[in-house]
Amino acid sequence: MSDSQSPKNNEVPTLLVVDSKGDELLCFLEQIVPLSDVEYVLLTPVDTPVSLFRLREDNDPELIKTIEKKEPILEVADVVLQEYDLKLIRSAVTLTITGELDEPEPEELEEKDFDEDSELYELLVNFKVKDDEYGLYIPLDPFFIVGKIIDGNATVLEGEEFDKIQPLIEAELEKRDF
Known part of the structure; x- marks a missing residue:
């Protein structure tokens, strides 16, 4: 079901989760x-999740919810991130960043509230593609993924199944004071 990322006993177990596209x-x-005889799991990415936004001068940045893996925007982001010894990973559920991220000083933290479900984000990098400007932002709220385990394999809950199970999981977690 899970393996440990390192031999230390106090490490949190890790799990490889797969979405409906095989990512x-x-x-x-x-x-x-x-x-109901199914093991659902609450997960957080090992690597740092990031969100891609289109930046506009007069408006709030626009979250780009779906993007193809070979999108030219991501190829430019790859090049920009390499300058910081970071790598963009096109993962299931979200884009993630690997590499050493500098922890910002609290007074240097430029938080942005984009009114997208009132989440807060921190700008990681911004870049231009043709005439448009984009930014990769790190969500400051915890980024949870809900999955289920069947025959030892973890899959992401998506669509109607997620909508049906999410309230049940939330109710169960509230009982546990999570």
């Missing part, structure tokens, strides 16, 4: 929630 994401296993 993978290595995650920390945060919680197991058994419901």
Whole structure:
């Protein structure tokens, strides 16, 4: 079901989760929630999740919700991130960044509230593609992924199945004071 990322006993177990397109994401296993003979799992990515926004001068940045893996915007982002010894990973569920990120000083933190579900983001890098400007932002709120384990394999809950199970998982976690 899971393997440990390092031999230390105090490490959180990790789990490789797969989405409906076959894309993978290595995650920390945060919680197991058994419901109706199915093990649902609450996960957080091992690598740093990032969100891609189109930046506009007069408006709030626009979240780009779906993007193809071979999109030219991501190829430019790859080049920009290499300057910081970072690598963009096209994972299941979200884009992630690997590499050493500098921890910002609290007073240097430029938080942006984009009114997208009132989440806060920190700008990682911005760049131009043709005449448009884009930014990769790190969500400052925890980034949870819900999955289920079947025959030892973890899959991402998506669409109607996620909509149906999410309230049940939330209710169970509230009972546990999570």
